[in-house]
Amino acid sequence: MAKILVTGAAGFIGSHTADCLLGEGHAVVGVDNFRTGRRENLAAALRSAAFALHELDVAEPGALDKLVAAEKPATIIHLAALVSVQESIANPALNFSLNVAASQLVAEAARVHGVGRVVFASSAAIYGDAAERPIRESAEKLPVSPYGAAKLASEALLLGHGATYGFTVRCQRYFNVFGPRQDPSSPYSGVISIFARSYREGKSVVIFGDGRQTRDFIAVKDVARANVLAATRPGVTSGVANICTGRATSLLDLAALFASHHPGSPAPTHRPARTGDIVHSLGDPAAATAALGFTAQATVAEGLHELINGPAVPALS
Numbered sequence: 001m002a003k004i005l006v007t008g009a010a011g012f013i014g015s016h017t018a019d020c021l022l023g024e025g026h027a028v029v030g031v032d033n034f035r036t037g038r039r040e041n042l043a044a045a046l047r048s049a050a051f052a053l054h055e056l057d058v059a060e061p062g063a064l065d066k067l068v069a070a071e072k073p074a075t076i077i078h079l080a081a082l083v084s085v086q087e088s089i090a091n092p093a094l095n096f097s098l099n100v101a102a103s104q105l106v107a108e109a110a111r112v113h114g115v116g117r118v119v120f121a122s123s124a125a126i127y128g129d130a131a132e133r134p135i136r137e138s139a140e141k142l143p144v145s146p147y148g149a150a151k152l153a154s155e156a157l158l159l160g161h162g163a164t165y166g167f168t169v170r171c172q173r174y175f176n177v178f179g180p181r182q183d184p185s186s187p188y189s190g191v192i193s194i195f196a197r198s199y200r201e202g203k204s205v206v207i208f209g210d211g212r213q214t215r216d217f218i219a220v221k222d223v224a225r226a227n228v229l230a231a232t233r234p235g236v237t238s239g240v241a242n243i244c245t246g247r248a249t250s251l252l253d254l255a256a257l258f259a260s261h262h263p264g265s266p267a268p269t270h271r272p273a274r275t276g277d278i279v280h281s282l283g284d285p286a287a288a289t290a291a292l293g294f295t296a297q298a299t300v301a302e303g304l305h306e307l308i309n310g311p312a313v314p315a316l317s
Contacts, residue, residue, distance in 0.1 A: 003027040004231055005073035007058050007106070008080035009045075010037030012182045013121065013174075016224040017077060018045045024228060026050070029071050031064070031080065033057040041181050059102040068109040075117040075231045078106045078158075085125065088147035089275065099150035100157070107161035117168040118158055119230045124175045124216070124242070124281055126152040133248075134284040137173070137240050144278065159238060168238050170230040170292075172223075175244035175283045179220030179307060191251065192217065196307055199258045204266040209273035211252040216244045216283045219298035219306075229292040236291065244283030245296040257301060261308050 004021055008014040009030030014037065021028050022045060030042065030053045045051045052071075056063045058080045068076070081099050082088060088095035103120070110118050124135065125148030132139045143149045155171045162169035178192035198205040226243045230236065255268050288294045298306075 001025045001027065002074040002232060003029065003071065004075045004077060005029040005031065005068065005071060006077045006079060007031045007064070008037060008078075008121075009053065010034060010039060010041050011079060011083075012041070013177060013220060013223055013227075014079045015041035015045065015181055016179070016220045017079065017227045018042065018051065020221075020224040020228045021231070022048050022050055024232070026232070028052070029054065029067070029073055031056060031058060031067065033080075036083070036183070038181075038183070058105060059097050061105065064105055065109045065112065068113045068115065072113065073115060075119065076106060076110060076115055077119040077227055077231055078103065079121045081121060082147070085145045085147045085277070086274065088145055088150065092146045095146045095150050099147070100153050103154035103157050107158050110167055111161055111165045115167060117170070117231060117236070118162065119170045119172060119227055120154060120158050122155055122171040122173045122240070123148065123151045124173055124244070124283060125278070126155070126173065127281075129278045129280070133280060133282045134246055135242065135282060136284045137242060137287050155240065162238050168236060170236065170238065171240040172226060172230060173240060173242045173283070174223060175216040175218055175242065175281060177220050177223050178217055179303060182220070191215070192254065192304070192307070195254065195258050199262040199265055202265065204269045205255055205258070207251050207255070207268045207270050208277060209270070209279075211255070211268065211270065212250055213277075213279045214248040214250045215281050216247065217249055217254075217300045217303070218243065218245050218296050219303040222296040222298055226288060226292060226294045229294050233292060239287075239291055241288035241291055242283035242285055243288055243294070244285050246283060246285045247300070248280070248282040249300050254300070257304055261304070
């Protein structure tokens with residue numbers, strides 16, 4: 001079993017990834033500055049003797065380097081980031097600092113201290129509003145936001161370091177991740193978490209645009225499993241892979257699924273489309289299957305059922 005350092009460990013994807021790693025017997029060094037991460041997301045992890053939490057800012061020069069020197073992890077899973085497309089548009093300098101400069105510091109820490117593997121949280125946003133569907137990793141990269149551009153730049157930084165200095169880099173191009181612990185309080189949070197809160201409170205959900213835009217929604221537990229495979233699977237080589245299901249769901253279809261759990265809920269409210277939002281997004285998962293042995297397991301309907309009703313309780317034998 002390995003010691004693995006997870007940046008952004010108190011975040012939505014980070015906390016599920018930490019839980020998954022611990023469940024497989026690995027030691028986890030969690031890092032978070034709690035700008036958006038929440039300590040309560042780590043409630044289960046903090047009960048484990050194999051988990052250590054460090055409050056620090058990955059973007060602060062020297063901070064991560066010192067920790068990596070002390071802990072000597074086999075792998076770094078780099079999930080800490082500015083995660084909002086809209087915030088990257090409003091504050092491109094912050095986007096550069098938290099998404100590009102921080103990735104350079106991760107790359108340097110891996111180089112200097114002999115880390116064998118880095119797993120990076122990239123994004124389907126690097127493709128922009130791609131005409132090709134399903135989107136393959138070879139598709140043209142035309143990001144339409146500073147966020148997408150920063151993820152693409154970070155991939156190049158990390159892959160370049162890995163190729164030059166001899167460590168493995170896996171770039172995980174997440175599509176639309178959803179599930180428990182996703183923060184609905186931000187107006188830029190994932191659409192499913194925002195819909196879940198609105199339906200729970202009996203309010204009309206807001207759809208930006210006509211609702212025919214589509215997304216490849218993937219459950220966070222599947223994403224966590226993909227991260228663990230990228231971090232620990234023997235023989236993995238450097239590369240990129242879409243982390244997706246290969247199934248498209250429109251926002252209107254999503255609203256209908258929620259409405260089936262909330263009879264009598266008000267109809268959606270439509271507002272103008274937002275700048276930087278992508279119209280259609282559908283990934284090809286074949287590369288992740290080939291490189292990592294990963295295939296998404298949960299459907300959107302199954303993931304929503306768990307999000308709304310909680311996980312199923314196993315029957316007593």
